[in-house]
Amino acid sequence: MLPSSIKKLLTSETAGSDNRVSVSGWVKSIRCQKSVSFAMISDGSTSNSLQAGFQLSLHLNTSCVVSSLTNGACVRLEGKLVDSPGVGQDKELRVEELQVLGACPPETYPIQKKELSLEYLRNNVHFRARTERIAAMLRLRDKLMQGIHSYFKSQEFVYIHTPILTANDTEGAGETFRIAPTKETYSDALSEFFSLPAHLTVSSQLHLEAFQTAMSRVYTLNPTFRAERSHTNRHLAEFWMLEAEWGLSAPANDGGDLQELCDVVEDLVRHTIAHAMADATCTSDIQLLNGPATSRVDALRSVSDALARWPRMTYTEAVGVLQARHAQRSFAIPPQLGASLASEHERYLAEEVIQGPVFITEYPQVVKAWYMRSIDPSREMPLVACFDLLVPHMGELAGGSVREDRYNVLKANMERYGLVSGQRNSTEETGASPGGPYDWYLSLRKHGSAPHGGFGIGFERFVGWVGGIEHVKECIPVPRTAGRIDL
Amino acid sequence: MLPSSIKKLLTSETAGSDNRVSVSGWVKSIRCQKSVSFAMISDGSTSNSLQAGFQLSLHLNTSCVVSSLTNGACVRLEGKLVDSPGVGQDKELRVEELQVLGACPPETYPIQKKELSLEYLRNNVHFRARTERIAAMLRLRDKLMQGIHSYFKSQEFVYIHTPILTANDTEGAGETFRIAPTKETYSDALSEFFSLPAHLTVSSQLHLEAFQTAMSRVYTLNPTFRAERSHTNRHLAEFWMLEAEWGLSAPANDGGDLQELCDVVEDLVRHTIAHAMADATCTSDIQLLNGPATSRVDALRSVSDALARWPRMTYTEAVGVLQARHAQRSFAIPPQLGASLASEHERYLAEEVIQGPVFITEYPQVVKAWYMRSIDPSREMPLVACFDLLVPHMGELAGGSVREDRYNVLKANMERYGLVSGQRNSTEETGASPGGPYDWYLSLRKHGSAPHGGFGIGFERFVGWVGGIEHVKECIPVPRTAGRIDL
Numbered sequence: 001m002l003p004s005s006i007k008k009l010l011t012s013e014t015a016g017s018d019n020r021v022s023v024s025g026w027v028k029s030i031r032c033q034k035s036v037s038f039a040m041i042s043d044g045s046t047s048n049s050l051q052a053g054f055q056l057s058l059h060l061n062t063s064c065v066v067s068s069l070t071n072g073a074c075v076r077l078e079g080k081l082v083d084s085p086g087v088g089q090d091k092e093l094r095v096e097e098l099q100v101l102g103a104c105p106p107e108t109y110p111i112q113k114k115e116l117s118l119e120y121l122r123n124n125v126h127f128r129a130r131t132e133r134i135a136a137m138l139r140l141r142d143k144l145m146q147g148i149h150s151y152f153k154s155q156e157f158v159y160i161h162t163p164i165l166t167a168n169d170t171e172g173a174g175e176t177f178r179i180a181p182t183k184e185t186y187s188d189a190l191s192e193f194f195s196l197p198a199h200l201t202v203s204s205q206l207h208l209e210a211f212q213t214a215m216s217r218v219y220t221l222n223p224t225f226r227a228e229r230s231h232t233n234r235h236l237a238e239f240w241m242l243e244a245e246w247g248l249s250a251p252a253n254d255g256g257d258l259q260e261l262c263d264v265v266e267d268l269v270r271h272t273i274a275h276a277m278a279d280a281t282c283t284s285d286i287q288l289l290n291g292p293a294t295s296r297v298d299a300l301r302s303v304s305d306a307l308a309r310w311p312r313m314t315y316t317e318a319v320g321v322l323q324a325r326h327a328q329r330s331f332a333i334p335p336q337l338g339a340s341l342a343s344e345h346e347r348y349l350a351e352e353v354i355q356g357p358v359f360i361t362e363y364p365q366v367v368k369a370w371y372m373r374s375i376d377p378s379r380e381m382p383l384v385a386c387f388d389l390l391v392p393h394m395g396e397l398a399g400g401s402v403r404e405d406r407y408n409v410l411k412a413n414m415e416r417y418g419l420v421s422g423q424r425n426s427t428e429e430t431g432a433s434p435g436g437p438y439d440w441y442l443s444l445r446k447h448g449s450a451p452h453g454g455f456g457i458g459f460e461r462f463v464g465w466v467g468g469i470e471h472v473k474e475c476i477p478v479p480r481t482a483g484r485i486d487l
Numbered sequence: 488m489l490p491s492s493i494k495k496l497l498t499s500e501t502a503g504s505d506n507r508v509s510v511s512g513w514v515k516s517i518r519c520q521k522s523v524s525f526a527m528i529s530d531g532s533t534s535n536s537l538q539a540g541f542q543l544s545l546h547l548n549t550s551c552v553v554s555s556l557t558n559g560a561c562v563r564l565e566g567k568l569v570d571s572p573g574v575g576q577d578k579e580l581r582v583e584e585l586q587v588l589g590a591c592p593p594e595t596y597p598i599q600k601k602e603l604s605l606e607y608l609r610n611n612v613h614f615r616a617r618t619e620r621i622a623a624m625l626r627l628r629d630k631l632m633q634g635i636h637s638y639f640k641s642q643e644f645v646y647i648h649t650p651i652l653t654a655n656d657t658e659g660a661g662e663t664f665r666i667a668p669t670k671e672t673y674s675d676a677l678s679e680f681f682s683l684p685a686h687l688t689v690s691s692q693l694h695l696e697a698f699q700t701a702m703s704r705v706y707t708l709n710p711t712f713r714a715e716r717s718h719t720n721r722h723l724a725e726f727w728m729l730e731a732e733w734g735l736s737a738p739a740n741d742g743g744d745l746q747e748l749c750d751v752v753e754d755l756v757r758h759t760i761a762h763a764m765a766d767a768t769c770t771s772d773i774q775l776l777n778g779p780a781t782s783r784v785d786a787l788r789s790v791s792d793a794l795a796r797w798p799r800m801t802y803t804e805a806v807g808v809l810q811a812r813h814a815q816r817s818f819a820i821p822p823q824l825g826a827s828l829a830s831e832h833e834r835y836l837a838e839e840v841i842q843g844p845v846f847i848t849e850y851p852q853v854v855k856a857w858y859m860r861s862i863d864p865s866r867e868m869p870l871v872a873c874f875d876l877l878v879p880h881m882g883e884l885a886g887g888s889v890r891e892d893r894y895n896v897l898k899a900n901m902e903r904y905g906l907v908s909g910q911r912n913s914t915e916e917t918g919a920s921p922g923g924p925y926d927w928y929l930s931l932r933k934h935g936s937a938p939h940g941g942f943g944i945g946f947e948r949f950v951g952w953v954g955g956i957e958h959v960k961e962c963i964p965v966p967r968t969a970g971r972i973d974l
Binding site for chain 1 (some may be wrong): 489492494511512514531532561563591595596597611612616617621622625626628632633643646648651652654655666667668680681682684685691698702703710712714724725733734744749751892928930931934935936937938956963964965967968970971972973974
């Protein structure tokens with residue numbers, strides 16, 4: 001059993017005169033008075049620092065204390081945890097022994113107490129968790145991950161570590177990263193380590209579907225990669241994606257059972273936020289990230305505790321609303337039936353029309369992916385049984401669909417996208433070892449397939465939305481974007 | 488709220504005459520009698536199938552039931568869950584409605600009821616979770632992951648998603664995978680997407696150390712990659728690694744505080760096993776994986792519940808024991824002071840000398856990594872403050888060390904390994920943006936570093952050890968090894 005963290009000490013019931021404790025942490029600030037000095041000590045367990053008081057008359061002399069307690073130094077303190085007579089904290093540590101574990105020369109330490117720009121901190125990414133904001137984000141990230149696991153466990157999903165390296169390369173062609181052929185290093189070996197070109201995964205969905213067809217309910221939180229060169233505040237080259245697939249409870253009608261999909265996503269998000277809001281460290285962190293004057297915590301509580309289901313509207317209704325407001329709002333891109341919703345449209349719907357999370361359902365097939373279940377393909381504008389979840393200040397948080405589980409319809413879709421050839425010979429028909437890179441996927445539909453659906457949530461976007469953090473680069477421990485790679 | 492799984496139905500208290508339920512799953516077998524047929528249905532939630540009885544006199548006719556209930560078909564059943572009059576199960580489902588969600592033609596379905604070889608199943612990896620053994624492994628994997636999170640949460644560790652893509656390339660040089668330069672696809676762009684060559688991580692340790700120096704206690708369970716061509720039953724090209732780093736509670740003496748390191752690893756492994764053993768589904772799965780005649784579950788309980796700490800011996804003692812037994816045991820590789828322990832030595836120590844888990848500590852510096860804390864370098868054979876945890880039938884399960892936190896010693900080590908140049912100019916000294924790929928790591932030691940240590944556990948090995956699974960290819964959903972890449 002490791003010793004209690006500062007978080008535990010500050011919330012313990014046991015403060016008293018004989019309560020001797022030992023604590024390690026980093027000096028955040030120091031304040032010297034005539035006979036006593038105070039240092040604020042942080043160990044990363046909470047945004048609240050421990051106030052440590054040094055009685056300079058004892059074995060601690062002024063010059064020693066002041067010279068060693070520089071910003072960023074790591075110290076171990078022993079002493080008594082007592083009720084604090086000062087304002088601003090309930091407890092403080094009366095230091096009896098001080099040991100400097102690691103000094104921190106102010107002249108070279110990058111984390112100064114002044115305001116530091118985001119870009120400066122990205123350039124010092126190995127130290128930026130020493131800042132309050134990044135530390136708060138890391139704790140929030142961990143907490144949200146725990147909440148996600150807790151939800152999926154309650155619904156009996158099995159976590160599947162789907163592969164990172166894959167032979168698939170088509171989704172978002174040209175935007176995948178490829179493993180270099182190994183001939184440079186192994187002149188005598190095959191030029192491809194895996195015999196086929198290997199790519200970094202862009203989505204675990206297809207793999208999850210294979211496991212869904214045996215385990216019923218599966219999910220993953222996996223690293224995902226896109227060789228995107230766009231520099232927006234919502235894109236990273238390496239990010240974490242939460243994805244789930246499960247068998248739908250009610251038989252899909254022609255529209256697919258989109259309501260169950262939306263219910264699960266909504267329940268997951270509400271559960272995860274409620275899980276985070278129940279923890280005082282987490283609400284302090286969110287307060288810290290948003291500033292003392294904001295009501296982000298209240299806003300989140302109202303999202304997770306709302307009595308009614310979040311609103312749901314179809315794509316067609318949404319475009320109608322946007323078009324009706326266009327004259328007044330004047331979007332940069334005019335909303336148009338049959339086209340994707342632009343980012344400005346998504347935010348407008350969530351921020352101004354609904355003023356909260358909203359599901360937009362049943363998009364046109366032409367703007368969505370080939371594996372989504374089609375609805376009434378005889379319409380002029382064929383639709384698919386899918387949804388996007390839009391939230392204020394972010395736009396798209398989650399997207400998902402009922403999957404096309406009808407063999408012939410899926411096969412025709414895949415042929416249209418060039419994923420399988422029209423002339424099948426043997427491999428996929430027999431269900432044996434796959435020939436083409438997607439034959440195995442089609443083969444799933446021939447052998448005990450069932451109506452199922454799933455969704456994906458970009459985890460950094462979720463962290464950013466809950467934490468009120470503007471840029472996804474500040475929602476991940478070490479960001480990866482085009483043009484640079486640190487650490 | 489999604490409907491109850493078969494696991495929940497089988498363990499529910501509510502079986503009775505009016506207990507109507509709906510359940511979906513895959514047919515595992517069917518047995519026909521004159522007026523009633525029985526099918527065993529599995530949904531992946533437990534190794535126990537639900538027995539479904541079809542009264543053929545009702546609206547279900549024989550030919551319909553028998554022809555549709557083929558092995559692997561996906562069905563939805565409605566009916567009453569009742570106490571079973573038969574032997575072998577407590578409850579069964581009296582089916583009133585049958586819906587075939589997905590047929591499964593026996594002539595092409597790869598998962599036949601006969602014994603299937605491991606290699607055959609690897610060739611059908613998209614369907615192998617339909618077998619009882621792989622499904623049991625997937626549930627065990629999930630359960631162990633939950634146990635790991637539960638332990639680290641109890642000890643206040645923060646989960647950190649360390650990066651998968653990294654500029655580091657030296658550890659195990661030549662065995663890393665490299666991202667292909669993008670010039671093939673982007674003729675007008677820089678040849679390197681990230682401006683520097685990017686590699687897939689071989690270990691999260693160094694990155695975790697950066698976060699340790701702000702959050703005190705950190706861990707990760709991350710995909711890890713080695714371009715290894717060796718075909719053993721313990722190696723994969725893509726695997727998951729559990730790694731942790733934390734500040735040591737007691738100041739490191741010259742030997743480093745190895746005991747605390749071993750304590751945490753032992754507590755983690757015991758806690759995780761106890762967590763799994765407390766779940767009846769999990770113990771059934773382990774029983775299934777090991778066969779009914781084995782006592783694997785009892786063996787695991789005795790490992791997790793042992794009153795005394797697991798034995799610990801130094802490398803020097805271990806070599807002494809091995810040498811004393813060599814005459815009688817005749818190892819292929821004679822044990823020798825100053826050399827690595829061979830796999831046969833490791834297994835012999837755990838299986839025959841100790842007959843259980845054992846920590847071997849303080850190896851010679853020459854056989855271990857450059858970042859480990861050295862002990863008394865003036866000895867003839869300098870040692871490092873490290874350990875390996877050896878377990879029966881597996882050998883090395885975990886390895887870790889106190890990290891070298893003394894700036895000058897670490898710098899000299901890194902120079903010796905060519906990781907930093909001897910002539911430093913500016914970047915690392917100032918703690919600013921790193922120049923060489925490891926400057927940032929050295930810089931950590933100058934700014935509030937503290938004695939700390941950590942360890943790594945190959946997650947597939949852990950799954951294999953607990954589950955009694957021989958090959959790591961059967962411990963991961965989709966294995967990746969040299970020469971092939973499926974799905």
